[in-house]
Amino acid sequence: MLDSFETHSEHFQRLWAATSIVALDENYNRRVAGFPNVESFYEWCSCLPLLPNLRVPMIFLNAEDDPIIPRCLWEPVKELASRSEDMAFVSTRHGGHLGFLEGGSFSPHSVTWLDRFIVEMADRAVETYVS
Secondary structure, three states: OHHHHHHHHHHHHHHHHOOOHHHHHHHHHHHHOOOOOHHHHHHHHOOHHHHHHOOOOEEEEEEOOOOOOOHHHHHHHHHHHHOOOOEEEEEEOOOOOOOOOOOOOOOOOOOOHHHHHHHHHHHHHHHHHOO
16 A cells, blocks of 8 residues: 555645646546546536537526636637527626625525526516517
């Protein structure tokens, strides 16, 4: 066991030093999955090639301060949405990663900004398509 740890200690150091999802994917996920680089891993697991086939209106929502998903991962979706009448990309300055929590980290409100946004969009869709 010690031999294995010593053999892989450099990999463990890079893994624990990761400060972004890209670094984590580079130092762990793509290696475990057997990909030669993080770009090929992202290409394999991306749903981007499937998005043009969507047949329902779609809103993609992302917060600019999301600590998990970097801009480089959502920029292609923004570009795709800009070329489609049925898609919209909405970016907010704040919102983090977990559904636009409000009320503080230790005691968030049970209803979030995202919850209200979804209800508002559903109400507008009903008004537009049912009325």
